[in-house]
Structures are given as C-alpha cells and as structure tokens.
Amino acid sequence: MNRYDYHQPGTIEEAVGLMAILDDAKYIAGGTDVMVLIRQKKLKPKNLISLRNIKDLVYIDTAKGLRFGAATTHSAIDNHDIIRRNYSALTDATSHLGSLQIRNVATIGGNICNAAPSADTACPLLVLDAVVSVVGPKGARDIAVDDFFQGPGKTALAHGELVKGLSIPSFGENTGSAYIKHTRRQAMDLPILGVATRITLSMKNGAEVRCRDMFCTIDSISNILAKLKEEELKIDEARIAMGVVAPRPMRAKKAEAVLTGKVVSPELFEEAGNVAASEAQPRDSIRGEAWYRSEMIKVLVKRALIKSMDRIIRPDEAIYPERLW
Numbered sequence: 001m002n003r004y005d006y007h008q009p010g011t012i013e014e015a016v017g018l019m020a021i022l023d024d025a026k027y028i029a030g031g032t033d034v035m036v037l038i039r040q041k042k043l044k045p046k047n048l049i050s051l052r053n054i055k056d057l058v059y060i061d062t063a064k065g066l067r068f069g070a071a072t073t074h075s076a077i078d079n080h081d082i083i084r085r086n087y088s089a090l091t092d093a094t095s096h097l098g099s100l101q102i103r104n105v106a107t108i109g110g111n112i113c114n115a116a117p118s119a120d121t122a123c124p125l126l127v128l129d130a131v132v133s134v135v136g137p138k139g140a141r142d143i144a145v146d147d148f149f150q151g152p153g154k155t156a157l158a159h160g161e162l163v164k165g166l167s168i169p170s171f172g173e174n175t176g177s178a179y180i181k182h183t184r185r186q187a188m189d190l191p192i193l194g195v196a197t198r199i200t201l202s203m204k205n206g207a208e209v210r211c212r213d214m215f216c217t218i219d220s221i222s223n224i225l226a227k228l229k230e231e232e233l234k235i236d237e238a239r240i241a242m243g244v245v246a247p248r249p250m251r252a253k254k255a256e257a258v259l260t261g262k263v264v265s266p267e268l269f270e271e272a273g274n275v276a277a278s279e280a281q282p283r284d285s286i287r288g289e290a291w292y293r294s295e296m297i298k299v300l301v302k303r304a305l306i307k308s309m310d311r312i313i314r315p316d317e318a319i320y321p322e323r324l325w
C-alpha cells in the first residue's frame with residue numbers, strides 16, 4: 001500500500017509554501033480523481049496537500065460577472081440560480097457530472113486541473129471565456145482557459161502553482177449558452193462527446209427576441225426560429241467548444257467565424273455544425289468510434305446552438321417544460 005503524509009494548510013500561502021519544500025507532493029481538493037489514481041497505483045505521491053480547509057478557495061461572487069473559488073463544488077455551482085440563468089452551459093455540465101455524492105465533494109478546480117479531454121466543465125468554461133487565476137512560488141497570474149488546457153492531463157500550471165479561482169465576464173440578456181453531454185446512459189457516465197455553445201446577439205435586436213406571447217412558451221424552437229427569421233437577428237459573438245474530439249477540449253474557431261455577424265437561422269446552425277466537425281480530430285475509443293463522433297458533432301452543435309437561442313428567448317426555462325429537440 002502506498003503511504004503518504006497528509007497536510008492540511010489553512011491558507012493559500014501556506015499551501016504554496018508546503019509545495020515548495022515537500023518532496024513529491026500533490027494538491028488534493030475533493031480527491032475524486034486523485035484517490036482513484038492512488039488506489040489504482042498510477043499515482044504514488046509521498047505528500048498530499050489538502051485544499052479543503054482553505055476558505056479563500058470556496059466562494060461564488062456574482063457582483064460583477066461571475067467569480068468562483070477553485071475549491072467550489074459542482075453542487076454549489078449547480079444550486080446557484082444566477083449561474084443557472086446567466087451561465088447555463090456551466091450548470092448543464094455540473095448537473096450531469098458523476099453522481100450527487102461526487103458533485104458534493106468534487107471541485108471545479110479539480111476538474112480543470114485533472115485536464116481530462118472529457119472533463120465536463122471544460123467546454124462550458126471555454127465558451128464562457130473563463131479566465132483562470134493561479135498563484136505559485138513566483139506570484140500570481142491569469143491564464144485564459146483556452147491556453148490552460150495543453151493535452152491529456154497537461155495544463156499551463158507551472159510546478160507548485162495552484163488554481164485560486166476562475167472568472168467569467170458578465171453577459172447581457174442577449175446571450176444564451178448550452179452544454180450537451182452525449183453519453184450512453186443518463187447518469188454516472190463520461191461523455192462520448194461534449195459540445196458547448198454560446199450565442200450573443202447584437203444588442204439592437206437582442207432585446208426584441210424574448211417570449212412575447214403564449215405561443216412562444218409552447219411552440220417548437222424550430223418554428224420560433226422560422227418566425228423570427230424576418231427580424232434578422234444577428235449574431236454578435238459565437239463560441240463553440242468540443243470535448244473528447246482532440247487531446248484537449250478545443251474551440252471550433254472556424255465554425256465560430258461562420259456564425260459571427262450572420263443572421264440566425266437553422267440552416268446557419270447546420271453549416272456551423274458541419275464546419276465544427278471538420279475541425280475536430282476524434283479518434284476511436286472504448287466509448288465511441290471516430291466516425292460516430294464526427295457525425296454527432298454535426299447534430300449536437302446545431303442542437304446546442306438552438307438551445308442557446310432558446311435560452312435567450314425563454315430565460316425562465318425552469319418554469320417551462322424543457323423542449324424536445
């Protein structure tokens with residue numbers, strides 16, 4: 001059995017200081033990745049530095065955009081009404097990650113630092129333009145989340161650095177986002193493919209697009225988009241991110257360019273899906289074959305874009321039944 005010493009610092013400075021002096025040490029937050037690796041003997045640290053007692057790593061602040069601490073649990077994010085409404089892609093991910101027991105202890109910092117290509121919060125953070133704040137022996141710095149992921153299990157963190165928190169800009173009422181996790185079963189499964197999208201409509205028309213009458217709450221989103229076609233809703237900014245299609249979670253930048261400045265239509269969303277599929281480099285794995293992932297990117301990008309639009313149109317989705325897609 002692997003033996004290690006367990007350290008419980010109370011501050012960020014103390015944790016970084018311990019990492020600088022201890023031999024073969026590893027940070028541990030919820031432990032849902034670390035302890036599995038230790039049990040599997042794939043990881044044999046001599047020292048574990050727990051982040052659980054560091055109060056400064058656990059917070060959610062929505063005063064200006066969204067800021068949260070690295071040791072915030074998926075459940076805490078999932079239960080936050082403002083995040084659910086304004087940053088829906090993120091709660092789409094946290095609500096389907098692992099089981100309730102996992103979500104109650106596992107942290108968002110752990111999810112991105114583990115840097116699995118299948119990490120559920122990665123794609124939402126990419127489309128929400130998140131910035132990762134880190135601190136280490138040489139001081140503090142910010143890293144755009146797109147630069148943070150470097151490969152399977154690899155991040156931009158230098159030795160000894162820890163993630164302090166993440167921040168996401170505030171988006172107006174004219175923004176909607178979504179994450180779709182494609183799995184073989186409803187719960188406790190890693191994605192075959194994950195797709196997140198964000199659409200920000202140009203302000204002029206954005207305010208016009210909300211549900212105005214009853215038809216909007218019950219009609220299909222495809223019908224609504226067809227009816228809205230004549231209003232020429234333009235996309236100001238678009239983001240598409242895909243997981244499990246490359247060594248790291250990636251943005252589909254060519255597909256984003258297809259959408260930017262264009263008028264919203266189902267045909268445009270379909271074109272973006274096709275372009276996104278051409279940008280991915282999926283491979284065969286136990287969860288799905290490359291050709292299947294490519295085909296599903298086309299379907300899920302279109303679906304996630306439609307869902308993002310729906311969230312602009314019906315921001316109070318929670319009070320209406322979820323549409324069928």
Ligand SMILES: Cc1cc2nc3c(=O)[nH]c(=O)nc-3n(C[C@H](O)[C@H](O)[C@H](O)COP(=O)(O)OP(=O)(O)OC[C@H]3O[C@@H](n4cnc5c(N)ncnc54)[C@H](O)[C@@H]3O)c2cc1C
Nearest residue numbers: 027029030031032033034098107110111113119120162163
């Ligand atoms: C049964 C089960 C189901 C799961 N289901 C899913 C799923 O559906 N989707 C999914 O994405 N994941 C899933 N996971 C994986 C895991 O739960 C998540 O990745 C989780 O978010 C990890 O967070 P943690 O706090 O437990 O990380 P830990 O295990 O504590 O740490 C993970 C890694 O991050 C490092 N780390 C942690 N915090 C910091 C920090 N602040 N700064 C620097 N480094 C840090 C650690 O050193 C380690 O390398 C599952 C795991 C289990 C056991």
